[in-house]
Amino acid sequence: MKILLVAATRPEIGLITEHFKLPEKDFMQTPEFDILITGVGMTATAFALGQHLSTKYNLVLNLGIAGCFDRSIPLGTVLNVITDEFAELGAEDRENFISIDELGFGKNSYTAYNNLLSESVIKLKKVKGITVNKVHGNEISISTVKARLNPITESMEGAAVLYGCENTGIPCLQIRSISNYVEPRNKAAWQIGLAIKNLNEWTIGFLTNT
Numbered sequence: 001m002k003i004l005l006v007a008a009t010r011p012e013i014g015l016i017t018e019h020f021k022l023p024e025k026d027f028m029q030t031p032e033f034d035i036l037i038t039g040v041g042m043t044a045t046a047f048a049l050g051q052h053l054s055t056k057y058n059l060v061l062n063l064g065i066a067g068c069f070d071r072s073i074p075l076g077t078v079l080n081v082i083t084d085e086f087a088e089l090g091a092e093d094r095e096n097f098i099s100i101d102e103l104g105f106g107k108n109s110y111t112a113y114n115n116l117l118s119e120s121v122i123k124l125k126k127v128k129g130i131t132v133n134k135v136h137g138n139e140i141s142i143s144t145v146k147a148r149l150n151p152i153t154e155s156m157e158g159a160a161v162l163y164g165c166e167n168t169g170i171p172c173l174q175i176r177s178i179s180n181y182v183e184p185r186n187k188a189a190w191q192i193g194l195a196i197k198n199l200n201e202w203t204i205g206f207l208t209n210t
């Protein structure tokens with residue numbers, strides 16, 4: 001089984017590259033898995049996947065930190081994002097939003113299809129995510145998106161990875177660790193170090209036992 005690990009930034013998978021003694025490059029290859037660093041956001045992710053995604057991979061594992069809309073989930077929790085939605089893809093109609101789906105030009109929501117039965121995956125809470133170009137940081141826009149989509153996580157890449165996998169028929173898993181709550185911007189409260197540590201420890205365990 002060959003896995004493609006996809007992350008937006010190198011720090012998000014830093015303990016993994018350190019553990020497996022990999023070079024500091026944007027594309028790293030090993031016999032069991034490759035690692036692709038895409039850059040932040042959907043466009044960078046789609047471009048990087050366009051260059052590297054192929055059916056030689058049996059699984060794409062999208063890794064990263066994320067914001068969380070649910071304050072009952074502690075910072076640092078590792079989650080399995082099983083569906084992800086392009087939250088801003090569509091049109092405004094005054095105070096309403098018309099999704100790309102409703103416009104008839106495609107679909108907003110994508111699923112991480114896989115048949116993994118690994119204990120480390122099964123034990124993770126399954127959640128719905130949204131993917132955005134603009135990180136939410138305003139009370140009104142946060143309430144609006146919660147009422148419209150009821151998401152648990154927010155990232156800037158997830159749905160783009162699921163889109164690429166669904167369109168190539170490659171099984172996919174999106175694992176995100178919560179670095180912050182989605183709230184008016186409060187960077188001092190972010191727990192990026194804890195989120196990365198937990199995400200990387202989970203991933204090293206998964207790679208070692210798969």
Ligand SMILES: O=C(O)c1cccc(C(=O)CC[C@H]2O[C@@H](n3cnc4c(=O)[nH]cnc43)[C@H](O)[C@@H]2O)c1
Nearest residue numbers: 008040041064065066067135154155156157179182
């Ligand atoms: O310093 C900042 O302001 C900052 C803002 C966003 C992300 C970062 C990162 O260091 C990591 C990039 C990565 O993080 C994901 N992320 C994390 N929290 C959120 C969020 O609340 N909403 C959306 N995305 C989030 C995202 O996928 C980025 O690629 C630093």
